[in-house]
Amino acid sequence: MAWYRNHYHCGDCGTDWEDEWSCCCDDECPECGSRHWSPLASEDLTEVIAERKSIFAVLRSPAHASDRPRYTQIAEFSSRELAAKLIVDGELT
Template sequence: MKTINQPSVGTTPAENSTVRYLNQYRCAYCQTEWEDEWDCACNDRCPDCNKEIEPYESALIEGESAETESPVEEPASANVTAAAMNRFFVVSYEIDYVHRVSVGITAESHEAAQLIAEQAFNDASIWDDTAAMPLLSDEYLESGDESLVWECVAVEQRPEPDHSVRQLKKDQAAMQVCRGLVEAYQQGEANAGSNEWNDLDQLIPLALQALGKPTLEIQP
């Protein structure tokens, strides 16, 4: 456990208030402890790992008066609209998960079976789903220790979706193509084996999206 004496931040809103609190913090991730002065019992970021942490104790600094109010500043412009004051934020949450993978293995003993699985894991072949080692389950389970942590960061502009979102959209497009092909086949059976090309043409952009390819223009 590391204890850090955090100096008062000179550019915080606490400068504009005569009421000051000494907040005590303890990071649940790296066990760093620190204290800081604010105008309320607000969250602060760990100086070591930058996680947002709420104070476990907050005390009014001796000599301060909670009844003293700071002067109310008039807005710089009465014509400022609510839309103009909006800012971009990226809000995230984290939950601890357990990744559980099960495979089928034929071996002489428990030890031999585990050694085979460990070698397949090291070779990154444990997910190949072969006849000799079928993949039985691959799931993510919440750890169940109430580890939900929120984070909100102000940004200049919204970032582009990362690889996880792009992969999710590819998977969704692939499922739409599969459904479309099944529906087109069923429609063809109902029409005595005849299919409308338009029914299949509309699946091409989805198929290209699933493959991560640029969209082609379908010629009439």
């Protein structure tokens, strides 16, 4: 399942915040409670790279994840560049 870090701004009180969701959905301001604020920007975190002792692991949020990403490792690489290539291209070429 897709996983996003959404960035919000409340036009009522000026608060900026971010929140992670399985979609790019509207949110409620954590400061004043004003509702229905749409994300100004979103980062796709469905696939991320985690560095572990000189190994770069590609992690993916599975289809059954709904309340949190529940990442599973799908590949390991010796460099961040190779790991990023898998995320961008979907395959190693």
